[in-house]
Amino acid sequence: MNHPSHVNEPAVEPLVLGIESSCDETGVGIVRGTTLLTNTVSSSMDEHVRFGGVIPEIASRAHLDAFVPTLGEALHEAGVTLDDIDAIAVTSGPGLAGALMVGVCAAKALAVATGKPLYAINHLVAHVGVGLLDGDAGSGTGGPGPGGRLPENLGALLVSGGHTEILRIRSITDDVEMLGSTIDDAAGEAYDKVARLLGLGYPGGPAIDKLAKQGDAKAIRFPRGLTQPKYMGTAEEPGPHRYDWSFSGLKTAVARCVEQFEARGEDVPVADVAAAFQEAVVDVITSKAVLACKENGITDLLLGGGVAANSRLRELTGQRCEAAGITLHVPPLALCTDNGAMVAALGSQLIMAGIGPSGVAFAPDSSLPVTTVSV
């Protein structure tokens, strides 16, 4: 590959264009060093509403049609040209295979057309990388690392329609570890499925969050998955799923509960079911996340992913982190959901750390492990 000079002399504040297409958002973001210039996102969410969940083929078709317009808009908003860009970064996994393919092919074409170096990066780590952008860092509402420095003992709790993970970040560019994750549905998926069950529409998260405020979370007790001693073990002898989650049993429990009301000819107390479901999800996510933090010496926790918008998740995570002496950081919501700025932000870190580009021959990997920060 003839990708000259950039590798040996990392730009002090590289201008990086980031591309994201791992699920249903086509994102192009542009970052200079740790400064966000633009974050342009085109979502195909509306096209998935009638299916009650993301349909991979529909998302892939939408990416193909949205990419070039989104790219043009991002360049225009940032007031830069392709010539000005120092490097390109693209999500190469994990994500939906067909969707990833569109962003990766487009990113490679841009690299071939412009001769700029291309970085193939990990989507999950990019969710953390966004916390390195400058901005509103005060009072626990911004990123944890303005100016490009992350706290030493950092963890990340990522909750969305596509993932539920707790990570430990020793170095954002080359040392990230998965402490725990969902073993079946992502939390956001569980919200979508339960919302459909309750006739609340798609996406389920906002609908359930809103309705739950009118319900009694204690009216019904739903199970917390993987919390039995055989899964948890102890801190000294951890069980097989100490920091992992499972939401498929919860979804089944909600379905059974609704059926029982119907079988008795009673009205389903939809608000109570929503509140109790939400409490079960949020309780088990936050308790396991905080446990993982405490047992792994994590003192700062970044909350990312679309479900970071959930009011109860933010509230309970805040309370439990405070009680445990953990500082919680929540980036602005537009940067929590999938976007290109987070990809650019991580790309910028890789360049400033002197890490070489990926070339144009790599394959997207729908199950890229979090230990692979860049390919």
Added chain:
Amino acid sequence: MLILAIDTSAVASAALISDDAMEGVVESFATEDTRSHAEVLAPGIEKLLGDAGVSGADIDLIVTGVGPGPFTGLRSGIATARTLAFAWNKPLFGLMSLDAIALEVAESTEAQAEFLVATDARRKEVYWARYTLRDGQLPQLVDGPHVGSASELPDLPVFGAGGGIYADVVKANREFSSTQPDAASLGQFAMALLTAGEELPDSTPLYLRESDAQLPGPRKRAL
């Protein structure tokens, strides 16, 4: 005039076509397998340009095959072509991918007045189209493209890998029993159309199949 042609409706291929060069093809490459487009296409194009000593500025227009073809592979070529066209600020057009095989048939000794072109659509189906051919002219698409079972094709000679796979039920032409759409032929077809003063269509993909998504049915009530 210099055309960059790309087709990933079956294999991944790209070619540089010039009206100055012998036979029109300056450089070309094509893979054999149908599942590694995202890896091989960009390096292939990079090498193609390097070998020909050509940069984006030298290219007059880009042509991409718009299918029909398996979705994910098909999109990799169209995404690549659209992005190159944007970055280089060049016009982009799309040609139906089966045209590439039709042109090769027309230029061969196997040519017929009326014939079918078919490629593998997986799931026991083929993508196919019907062409007619008059002496000294470009093949004329008269029906299609369609997707369907090979056993339901019109009773005509079938050219292309879609015929080869189902040689037991169709009149597959042996010489063309493994032929896939190729960017070099597609680019030559585009050059011929442009030379004849015809306008080329845009790069909208021809999926022919819906997205397979099932509308969720009403939930059964427990009564």
